[in-house]
Amino acid sequence: MSEPILLQLQDVCAGYGDFDVLHDIFLRVSQGEFVAVVGPNGAGKSTLFKTISGLVTPSGGSMMWEGRNLFAVPAAQRPHLGIAHVPEGRQVFPTLTVLENLEMGAFACRDDSAFTHNLDQVLEWFPVLKDRRAQAAGTLSGGEQQMLAIGRGLMAAPDILMLDEPSMGLAPAIADEIFERLVAIHRKRSLSILLVEQRVAEALHFADRAYVLEAGRIILSGAPAELQHNDRIRQAYLGM
Amino acid sequence: MNLATLSGLKRDSLHIGVFALVYAVLAFLVSNSYYQLIMTIVPVWAVMGVSWNLLSGYSGLISFGHAAFFGLGAYLVALCLVVWELNPWLTIVLATLAGGAAGLLVGLPTFRLRGHYFALAMLAYPLALLYVFEWLGYQEVALPMHREAPVLFMQFENGRWHILLGLALLVAALLTSSAVAHSRFGMALLAIKLDEDAAEAAGINTLKWKLAAITVSAAIAGAAGGFYAVVLLVVTPLAVFGMLVSAQALIFAMFGGVGTLWGPVLGAFVLVPLSELLYARYAADFPGIQGVVYGIAIIVVILFAPQGLLLKLQAWRKPGQVRLLGSTAATADFGAGDELLVVPPIPDENPHDNPVLAVTALSKAFGGLQATNDLSFSVRHGELLGIIGPNGAGKTTLFNLLNGFIPPDAGQIRFHGQPLGRQRPNRRCALGMARTFQVPRPFTHLSVLDNVVLGAYVHADSRQQAVRYASAAVQLVGLHDLHDYPAANLTTKELRLMELARALASRPTLILVDEILAGLDAVAMQDMLAVLRKVRALGITVLIIEHSMQAMVQLVDRFIVLDHGAMLAEGIPDVIVRDPAVIEAYLGKKWLQGTEKRAAAGAARTKGEPGHE
């Protein structure tokens, strides 16, 4: 792999207050890769993303983005570097319209002139958003909100799109649809994706590489083919 | 009254006595009438500080309206003197009672409000009264002189008597404050301050204690106001109902130390003479200097020492140590056995037929999201039932419905056969339903044992009994070595165990356990499972929520699997784990398809090999 490394975490420990949730995390995403992080609930997946985005301050280790130290960059600045975060539970702005939500996504876009182009693209990928352009985001269904959240992330024309459990609370059919769009976008744009998912098989099916997180530690990593039917994962999830 | 309260009270009484003696001696040494006036005013404001502290310092409900009670007391005494010539000895007592009544009256509607609404309402009361009294024509009520009976009318020639009366009032207020702090009343207020929801779930009747607090607090403020009128001999609406009065009550307690006995005294003794002296020297040139000084004091304190001077000093001397509140003179009693925690069954009820808990068609929606969807199930006596489901499946909502924190949209919950209706969480706890929270809610500044004792009060007749129950619970969960540690210093696992102990101390018949295993490593998880098995062995019914099957399969008798708020599957672990719907919900459809493919391939291979049957 001669692609440049975008994001690199080494020995990262992080948590809330005195309790560390993450221990010695190592993780790498190269340009154009689709990387998945899977693990049961409580494993620390959301904490991982919050740490990368800066809402949680790590207690140790190092985080590099395109070669520069991410620790030194304040949270509100990181999106401006090209890191887009689609949060767990969608977290749209409920009283803003769909269009305004997308405009907010473009806040961190480094190229203001590309706004219209990006908007057209997003609406093309998610046509349902075009129909509901002027609707308050809080009135959308779960699946529509998820598409909005992803579209919002894409509006910033990021270098990496981080998605935190996009299928959560969605009916499987809709979740599948969303995954398929994501993959299409990934292929078309060579956009790097870091995906956190509880549903292992879906995540492994689409990813280039995956990490397995359990109780705050990476216990497995590798290509999906190796991990796909690994009993260790099944054990982590189902207990037998 | 019990031993622990008495000993704490005795200690404080000694300090109060010494303080009073010193102050009285000082009073006799001072002959300048202006300084005598200051020496009288200072205790009055200290009393206001103590009054504020008793409500807001101890319970965390910040009142910006104590002037209402102060002013009512002042006007009562003044008007009674003017209109009916009633002497202040009588009317100050009346002012105390009136203040208390006003407090109760104010508390009843206002405590239904939370947070900022409460603060705004409290701000409005004295201001409204200010206008009313102005309208009534009482812009300035001067107390008439009664030289013929100075003692009867508290109009002494010698200013020193006023000082002593003020001192007496302060001593009374401090004794009250101390008695409250060291009693169950004080512990309940502390629990409310640290975490009102957890207190409610532990069986503490938060409304009752809040009303008691505001009544006592307002009574003290009324007395202070009444005496203030006697000392100043003139009452105007702005002077007794104005914002400055409420602000002063607050700042003295905050400056000296919120929630401590002596904090308000310290605050008053430092700030009142300071502002009075500044006023005397500079008021002519700098009108409003008092207000500016108090304002700056408030700003500085809240930014740099929000806990107040006393606690800042203590933190400075012993850095890093968590301050332990409440009376940790609790004598732990670890001799008693686990049986203490078991409630003997009601003879009539046949435990093996009727379910402990029966849920019928329970539904709850938030906005467009259906969090609980027509859920029905029942829990048998002594069962350990696991409720499981992926994230967002509505598990915690279910517990909040069972526990009484939120009302259902539809459906019914029957506990021991009785429908629960709209009963509040503390009521349900008293009936035997205890709960732990997903994010532990320790009372951080209390010791482990005291945290648990708070949960024991609901069924204990005395503090001693509460301590016994609590000790048994702490021992059961294995925390007896840590029983006097501040809760803030515990690890996640220990906090969870403490939560469990607090729930057990209320001697429940049913415990709702909310994600107690989340984030624990393998060893801690096994420890926790062992404790849960012990609980079950006592005959207590356990309903446990978890998202991870991994540990639960080793623990539960039966599973209920939720998805999107509705029941997905129900049965024993062996069956559930192989249920296709469950696998799909957890690992995804593709995993299921993969499993089926492998199963088919495996079966085909087995068939082909000879000798296998």
Add this chain to the structure above:
Amino acid sequence: MDGLQTLENILQSLVAGVLIGAMYGLMCVGLTIIFGVMRVINFAQGEFMMLGMYFAYFCFAWFGSWAFFDGVWFPFMLALLAGPALFVLGMALHRSLIHSVTGRQASGLEAQGHYAQLVLTLGIALVLQNGGLFLFGSSPVSVSNELSYSAWEWGPMVGDRVSVFVNQAQTIAAILAVVVVSAFGLLMARTRLGKSLRAAADNPDAATYMGINVDRAHRMAFGFGVGITAIGGGLLATNISFQPYIGTEYVIIMYAGVVLGGLGSIRGAFLGGLTIGILQQVSAIILPNQLQNTVIFVCFLLIILLRPQGFFGRRERIA
């Protein structure tokens, strides 16, 4: 006869109520912005209103005699200028004092950030109030010119008797109030700045993920809130006389308007303030002077006890 007189009184009060209510509405909008974006109850809002009034007063006193500035429009222009002046003060206050007890830092404080915010703004209120007493003196002043004393007559109407006098200064002030609220509403709805403020109010975490600096958003919101209320104060100054303690009186009036309209809603706040103004003026017909404000306090208490989410605006988010 009596009936017509009563009718005239009622109409007169309604008109005065609407005009004054517009100014109250503007002040309420300022207050609601601060709450809506920052979730802060600012006890000092009345004092910022007072500062706006005195800003207008002093500029009028110092420059009013200059030939260029002696038109009747000058006091109103000063009222508008009070906005930017207090905006700057508000931002400075936020950066120096307020930001340490709100926003993300608040979660680290003991006894919830709520308490600290309330107490801090109380302290600021005391300092401003009494500092004002020292700087400005206690005698009531006002910023009036001939417009304050002239009125248009509307009528006579019914039977040659009923006439309503519409005060000219009040009318101009009310119109300006509406203009300012509309302009601000447009700013919040249409501009990138406004949208980012609304986003920060809706969901601070998500806003941070978008690259919005929430702390800076709060600072701007505080500045706007203070500035807008100051404009309202400046406009009101052309109508009433005031002294440094006037803030306390009006802070409850403002909160009454804001909760009536639903905390956090701009449209609701304006309508709420308008309603309070009408209530105040109409109650003057039956109640003595001092009790007018008591009526408002009682209304305020009733609203927060019975319907805390208000009547006009969007529902406050359940946090």
